[in-house]
Amino acid sequence: MASMISVPLWLTAKQDCSYLDDRLSQSAVIDPDFTMDTLLYSRLIEQGFRRSGDQVYKPHCNGCQACVPTRIPVAAFRANRKQRRCARRNAETQIVVKTPEFNERHFDLYRRYQIARHDKTSENEISREDYLHFLTSSWCDTWFVEFLIEGRLAAIAVVDALDNALSAVYTFFDPAFDHFSPGVLAVLWQIDSARQLGLDYVYLGFWVKDCRKMRYKIEYQPLEGLIGRQWQPISEPS
Incomplete structure (x- = not known):
């Protein structure tokens, strides 16, 4: 494992946890004036x-280790039955990799997804500035990957390309295509792309066992989690 990199960190104020009820969260954030690049972020x-x-951050919550960073070693990954069905269902899905410039069609899809899935009450709550501030970066090599079903934009996966991995930043989709399992398809595409590029991992972000919307990551096996300072296999109890 790479040695610890010395970077200036700030500790955020405590706030309500986004994943677990009745808990407070706190993050260690790298000083925004510190020069970042893709190689450093890869470490x-x-x-x-x-x-x-x-902004580059990691959870730093007193007495809580619920957020476990995860990654898939792509050479060892084997799709389960549900994932194989998803791949077959999407055999005709078109996939196009785009650069991260602002795209009105992408933004419109993002707003509709937020309203349908994340309790936003109107499109006016979601600004272009917030959208770009959340998904894009001035220093990272980022792709906006389009998934087109019957010529219609069904989903977007935002992906960072690192030196030895891909990192799944965020996926959003048209709820009308929910039966195509676009979130699953996006992860499968990233695994396959990482293999083709000769990369070692796909990083999936945090697995939170007791949070329904974060628990799905355990379905991609083998899955590794950073527990303490060691990457080790994690799986659901049989």
Whole structure:
């Protein structure tokens, strides 16, 4: 494992946890004035960091280790029955990799997804600035991957290309295509792309066992989690 990189960190104020009720969360955030690049981020993600926009952070919650950074070793991955069905269902799905410039069609899909899945009440709550601030970065090599079903934009996967891995930043989709399992397809595409590029891992972000929306990551096996300072296999009890 790479040695610890010396970077300036700030500790955020405590706030309500986004994943677990009745808990407070806190993050260690790299100083926004510190110069970041893809190579450095490739080392930091190995140590449990993630990015949101240009901000690089990791959970730093007193007495709680629920957020486990995860990654898939792509050479060892084997799709389960559900994932194989998803691949077959999407045999005709078109996939196009785009650069991260602002795209009105992408933004419209993002707003509809947020309203349908994340309790946003209107499109006016979601600005272009917030969208770009969340998904894009001035220093990272980021792809916006389109999934087109019958010529219609069904989903977007935002993916960071690192030196030895791909990192799944965020996926959003048209709820009308929910039966195509676009979230599963996006992960399968990233695994396959990483293999083709000769990369070692796909980073999936945090697995939170007791949070329904974060628990799905355990379905991609073998899955590794950063527990303490060691990457080790994690799986659901049989």
